[in-house]
Amino acid sequence: MSYTSLTAEELEDMLDRAAKRGATQALAAIGLHDDTAAKDIHEMRSLLDAWRDTRRSVWSTVIRISTASVLIFIAGAVWMNMGK
DSSP states (O other): OOOOOOOHHHHHHHHHHHHHHHHHHHHHHTTOOSTTHHHHHHHHHHHHHHHHHHHHHHHHHHHHHHHHHHHHHHHHHHHHHHHO
């Protein structure tokens, strides 16, 4: 049986190369391996920001409509009671 000893520097270098190779393969697997990858990621982030803004806006609109509906209902009930 033969054992090979590595220095800490050699081990770290080997791990760095393996990590870079793994990252390269992972990016290639999802289609982010070419020169336009940075642009693609920027566009995805922009899309995600737009989705978050839209969701926030829709939620705000639902709250406003609900509040207005309750106030109109209360005003109508008060108006009907005043007519009696």
